[in-house]
Amino acid sequence: MTFRSWFFTEMPYPDLPPDGEFESMRVTLPSRVFDPVRGAELYERYFDLYRTADAAGLDVMVNEHHATATCVDACAPLALAILARETKHARLLILGNPVSNREEPIRVAEEMAMCDVISRGRVEVGFVRGVPQEISPSNVNPVLMKERFWEAVDLIVQSWTSIDGPFNWEGDHFHARQVNVWPRVYQQPHPPMWIPTQSASTVVEAADRGFNLAVILNGHDGARRMFEAYRQRRLEQGLAPVMEHQLAYLGLVFVGEDDAQAQAGARQLQWYLQNNKVAPQFLNPPGYQPPALRAPILAAEARGTALGSPIADILNATIDELVDRGMMFVGTPDAVIEQITRFHERVGGFGNLLMMMHGGHMDHDTTARSIDLYAREVQPALRAAFTG
Amino acid sequence: MWRDTVRTSNDGVVSIHSLRGVPVEVHERGSGAIVVFVHGEDGLLFSGPLIAGIAHGASVRSIVLPGWGHEPWPAHITGVDDLAIVLLDYLVSLPGPVVLVGVSLGAWVVAEALVRGAANVRAAVLVAPVGIKVRGRTDRDYLDLYAAPAGEIARAMHASTPVVDRTMLAAVEFDELARAQHATTRYVWKPYFHDPKLRRRLDRVLVPVSIIYGATDRFVYDADEFYTAYANAFVPPARVVRVADAAHRVDEECPRAIIDEIQRLVAEGLA
Known part of the structure; x- marks a missing residue:
């Protein structure tokens, strides 16, 4: 399998009020901040960038978040549907569908199936549990999210693979009558499935089910631990050895013609890290993680050291620090090739780089130049080096 | 149904009861007429002074509901209605009518048990009870924790x-x-x-009910209006005790008011 590089933008709405004027970027930032005319321009920019990435030979990825200016792709299946028509060659990864938070898994199965057929089998389907700050917008009981997640996934997979007439589903969390998904998915028996995680227990489940595993902004140490746990679990269970295409890492990427241009682009990418303020009450809701893990956080909160950001440890990191930790890949094509190659070695190999190549106010031309340089110079070198 | 004493301490006797297969921890303290105490959101963590006060004149049985404490949490116990049934199962194991006391979420459990025809209950005290909805669809009755x-x-x-x-x-x-x-x-x-059906069912309750609430309770949208509505849903209306120097956690801030009410009910039962 070839090494794949996936272009990704969170589709931010970057025109924010001064930081002191709002408590939280997530959940409570009033939507009056969003100017629909400006929003339309931004959507046009983002879909143009996806088309640019496709034309340049990259694959593309979309995600979704809710009630936030960090990401105005609130309905990733809609973005996927647009890209199914607007792109011609790229694999289309949705990472992913927050199926715990959705009431109708069958609807998700139908959305993915339609996009898979329209794109003639280019869709890759991710399932995500969702971040804690999505709990209020979805109003799903955090205690039940994990149970709902796997039941929804099971139902969706069965709905894709049951092609001989309806079945019924009466589970703990979802009930469906006469399930008979039309259209049938293009890729048989179903599209590749992905899961991103920071949790060891989810790594186990992903390994057992053979889902592609995506590790997000964990740096080389975190990624190596997760990839090793995935490989180890497959080995322990006597399952087929892990192929590199089953492992993915998401980092921030900017390629410039020279160092100055690259550094300027990287500073714009940092917008994502530096504008992700979340009010503490949305970060650690009961039930999202087991009580034993939450107790020390409660103790810290009681003593006045509440969390202020889900990515607090890298909020104010310099670009050099982010590069050193393997969270950002920045520089000229040669520098980026060297950084990714080093990262690849340190984590024991992986087959997919998910690239946040756009952030904040970055305009189309700046992003497109970085995409072009990556596609022309970096991707071929990585493919030559990593493709088995 | 069985019980197994697991330990004794200055705080009383702790035993594990199997209630139709559900393991439930019960703390027993004091002697005299039986008072069953049903904890609120924080379990028994902050209830020590209240329970000690009640135990001066009664035998307090504090039930630790499934999900709290250390006993396994059976997968089929998923709702407040299940907790009410656990409580009902415990009540039928007790000798003679008891005074039933619940705090906040525990008071909701008590109310759900009462509308299902709780046996062995002489009277109930609901401290800052939750479980009903009074306002419209765009107005929460309870602060979003x-x-x-x-x-x-x-x-x-807290006041x-x-x-x-x-x-x-x-x-x-x-x-x-x-x-x-x-x-x-x-x-x-x-x-x-809340349980959308509870308010309309409260008129099924046949035993005397007292509602105790804190005047500065801001967990509910308006303490006086809310608890009056709660009380008036019973027939006849519940007796209401308003505690001036307390908010939602009356049990922590003014246990004396609760103890006095229980002692009054116990004395009435003995009379």
Whole structure:
């Protein structure tokens, strides 16, 4: 399998009020901040960038978040549907569908199936549990999210693979009558499935089910631990050895013609890290993680050291620090090739780089130049080096 | 149904009861007429002074509901209605009519048990009860504990600085608190802190009910209006005791008011 590089933008709405004027970027930032005319321009920019990435030979990825200016792709299946028509060659990864938070898994199965057929089998389907700050917008009981997640996934997979007439589903969390998904998915028996995680227990489940595993902004140490746990679990269970295409890492990427241009682009990418303020009450809701893990956080909160950001440890990191930790890949094509190659070695190999190549106010031309340089110079070198 | 005494201490006897296969921890303290105590969101973590006060004149049985404490949490116990049935199963194991006391979420459990025809209950005391909805669809009756800043929650729950300083809890107590909040979330998430059918069922309750609430309770939208509506849903209306110097955590801030009411009911029963 070839090494794949996936272009990704969170589709931010970057025109924010001064930081002191709002408590939280997530959940409570009033939507009056969003100017629909400006929003339309931004959507046009983002879909143009996806088309640019496709034309340049990259694959593309979309995600979704809710009630936030960090990401105005609130309905990733809609973005996927647009890209199914607007792109011609790229694999289309949705990472992913927050199926715990959705009431109708069958609807998700139908959305993915339609996009898979329209794109003639280019869709890759991710399932995500969702971040804690999505709990209020979805109003799903955090205690039940994990149970709902796997039941929804099971139902969706069965709905894709049951092609001989309806079945019924009466589970703990979802009930469906006469399930008979039309259209049938293009890729048989179903599209590749992905899961991103920071949790060891989810790594186990992903390994057992053979889902592609995506590790997000964990740096080389975190990624190596997760990839090793995935490989180890497959080995322990006597399952087929892990192929590199089953492992993915998401980092921030900017390629410039020279160092100055690259550094300027990287500073714009940092917008994502530096504008992700979340009010503490949305970060650690009961039930999202087991009580034993939450107790020390409660103790810290009681003593006045509440969390202020889900990515607090890298909020104010310099670009050099982010590069050193393997969270950002920045520089000229040669520098980026060297950084990714080093990262690849340190984590024991992986087959997919998910690239946040756009952030904040970055305009189309700046992003497109970085995409072009990556596609022309970096991707071929990585493919030559990593493709088995 | 069996019980197994697991330990005794200065705080009383702790035993594990199997109620139709559900393991339930019960703490027993004091002697005399039986008072069954049903804890609120925080379990028994902050209820010590209240229970000790009740135990001066009665035999207090404090039931630890599934999800709190250390007993396994059976997968089929998923709602407040299940907790009510656990309570009903416990009540039928007791000799003679008891005074039933519940605090906040525990009072909701008591109310759900009462509308199902609780046997062996002579009277009930609901302390800052939740479980009903009074307002319209765009107005929460209860402060959103999952969206409100910590300071706002603290002001809703306590009229003044809590008796127990939360910053001084031991690690094991933070473990207990985390388990308690986990369990609470499981039971109260949606519909939020209420059963849409409960209010219309309260007129089925046949035993005398007292409602005790704190005047500055800001966990509910308007303490006087809300608890009056709660009381008036019973037929005849519940007796109401308004405590001036307390918010939602009356049991922590003014246990004396609750003890006095229980002692009154116990005395009436003995008369």
